[in-house]
Amino acid sequence: MENFLRGKNMWGYVTGTKAKPLVPQNENFDLLIDAWETDNSKFITWINNSITRSIGMQLAKYDTTKKVWNHLERLYTYCNFAKQYQLEYDIHALQQNDQSIQDFYAVMSDLWDQLALTESKELKDFEPYIVRREEQRLV
Template sequence: MEIALAGKRKLGFVTGTLRKDHDDEVKSEAWETCNSMIISWILGSVSNSIKQSIVFVNSSSHLWTELERRFSLTNGSRKHKLNKDLYETKQQGKKISEYYTKMKSIWEELESLHALPIITNITSEVSSFLTSLSKQMEEHKLFQFLNGLDDEYGPQRSQLLMMTALPFVETACCYLEPEES
């Protein structure tokens, strides 16, 4: 939701950084119009049971804050849940592409919760470190993916793991998809 609001240049309404200008009637009316539109978007994206409890909130900022209080988990709790989901996710007869997509969505959300500092001076040593770190992360994803595959993919899993250079997880998917029965 934040991405959609930022893309429409409306995120400031829900964060409270764009406030209503009470001194300028034209700006005030424009603010009210945008505020109502954002409330409408939010109400349209929540379930009916949630909507019933927030339908009378008339400030997008207050609405956003109320929803955050009710539904946001701390980063630690969210990271724990996502890691638990990741380790519990198994193929269980699903198509390779469905299984991979589920894993990928969890990996991406986890990555979004790990804020790394911005490096302004990239030396060869830092570059080497980042390359090594990236390779380790890719291998970790590959191992997680292969661990959750159904047993029928045991021979293909072994072949992938015996490669001199381990493949990217996407390459492993491409290798496994034609093997689906």
């Protein structure tokens, strides 16, 4: 999603660098507000079209791209021990059975990638941890 938004020149809405104009600064103020609200609505629509209905209902209370993104970041990236435990359990319980090696590898890689998303920023920046995590992967 980040690459998509950067490609649309809308990443600033997530970071807050493209904040809603609050004070009239020139005669184009109405146009600036309209453009900001249009882009903000586009982003929220893109997100809502990409998620489940139950998550979309959680996002309905947010009116800016930044607030929506912050909520999704808390929901999906911050350390969540229950989610980590479930992913680690799924990784250890996964068996190839009648799957092709490509399908098995894809499922395993997806689980490892999801687990990596639950890591705190401090762990992601700690080289010995990264080395150990990569040693545990089946690659």
